[in-house]
Amino acid sequence: MSRMDDATLLEAAVTPFRERDRTGRILPSPAFMDLPPEVRDELATRQIATREVERAMHPLGWSGTVQAVMTRILGG
Amino acid sequence: MSGIDGLFTRARAGDAMAFAEWMGRAERPIGASLVRFARAVDLEVVMQETFLRMWLMATTSAKVFEGENASLRMALAVARNVAREELRRARLGTLVSLEGLEDAPELAVEPDPGPDPSLARAIRDCLRRIPDRPRAALELRVAQGCARSDRELAEALDLKLNTFLQQIVRARRSLADCLRGKGVEVAGVWS
Numbered sequence: 001m002s003r004m005d006d007a008t009l010l011e012a013a014v015t016p017f018r019e020r021d022r023t024g025r026i027l028p029s030p031a032f033m034d035l036p037p038e039v040r041d042e043l044a045t046r047q048i049a050t051r052e053v054e055r056a057m058h059p060l061g062w063s064g065t066v067q068a069v070m071t072r073i074l075g076g
Numbered sequence: 077m078s079g080i081d082g083l084f085t086r087a088r089a090g091d092a093m094a095f096a097e098w099m100g101r102a103e104r105p106i107g108a109s110l111v112r113f114a115r116a117v118d119l120e121v122v123m124q125e126t127f128l129r130m131w132l133m134a135t136t137s138a139k140v141f142e143g144e145n146a147s148l149r150m151a152l153a154v155a156r157n158v159a160r161e162e163l164r165r166a167r168l169g170t171l172v173s174l175e176g177l178e179d180a181p182e183l184a185v186e187p188d189p190g191p192d193p194s195l196a197r198a199i200r201d202c203l204r205r206i207p208d209r210p211r212a213a214l215e216l217r218v219a220q221g222c223a224r225s226d227r228e229l230a231e232a233l234d235l236k237l238n239t240f241l242q243q244i245v246r247a248r249r250s251l252a253d254c255l256r257g258k259g260v261e262v263a264g265v266w267s
Contacts, residue, residue: 028117040115044111060096062100068124073095073131
C-alpha cells in the first residue's frame with residue numbers, strides 16, 4: 001500500500017469498523033496509531049461529525065458506533 | 077424516571093431496540109466526556125467497549141441505579157474506566173504526553189435530547205447533491221462501515237483503498253460546502 005497523506009489517514013481512522021483480537025478485544029484503528037498526536041484532536045471532532053451524518057442517513061437514526069454495537073449484540 | 081433511564085429499564089428486560097435508542101441518547105455526552113483522551117487513545121474503541129459493557133450490565137446485573145440520569149452517569153464512569161485501560165496499553169508504546177489526563181475534572185453532561193430533525197434534513201438534502209462517485213463511497217461506508225473494513229468496501233466498488241478514502245474526503249468537502257451554504261456548521265465534517 002502506498003503511504004497515505006494525513007487527510008487520507010484521518011479519514012481511514014474515522015470509520016466505526018474496528019478489528020478484534022482472538023479474545024474479542026476491540027483493537028485501535030491502525031490509522032489512528034499512525035496519526036501524529038496533534039492530528040488526533042481533529043480526528044475526535046471529525047468522528048463526532050461523521051456519527052451525525054450516519055444518524056441522518058440511517059433509517060432508524062443509528063450512528064455507525066450504534067450500528068457496530070448492535071451488530072455485535074444481535075449477532076451474539 | 078428520566079427518559080434515558082426509561083430506555084435503559086426496557087433494555088434490562090432484553091429490549092435491544094430500546095438499548096439502541098438509549099445509546100443514541102448517551103453517545104454525544106459520553107463522546108464529549110472523552111475528548112480529553114483523544115490524543116492518547118482511539119475513542120471509537122472506548123465508545124464501543126463502553127456500550128457493550130453497558131449492555132452486559134443491563135442484561136446480566138441486578139445492580140440498582142439511583143438518581144436522575146443514573147444510567148448515563150454509570151455509562152460515563154464505565155467510559156472513563158475503559159479509557160484508562162486503553163491509556164495503560166497506550167503507555168507501552170507511545171510518546172504522547174499522558175500527564176494529567178487521568179486527574180482532569182469530570183465534565184458536567186446531560187443526556188442528549190434526541191435527534192435534531194432539521195439538521196438531519198439538511199444533511200440528507202446535501203448528500204443528494206454530492207457527485208456520484210464520492211457519494212457512492214460515502215453511502216457504502218455509512219451503510220456497511222460498521223461491519224466491513226474500508227479495504228473490503230473499496231474492493232466492492234472496484235477501487236484501491238487510497239482512492240476509496242480520497243472519494244470519501246471529496247464527499248465530505250462537498251457536504252461541508254453545501255451545509256455552509258445552508259448556514260449549518262457541524263464542526264469536523266469539513267476540516
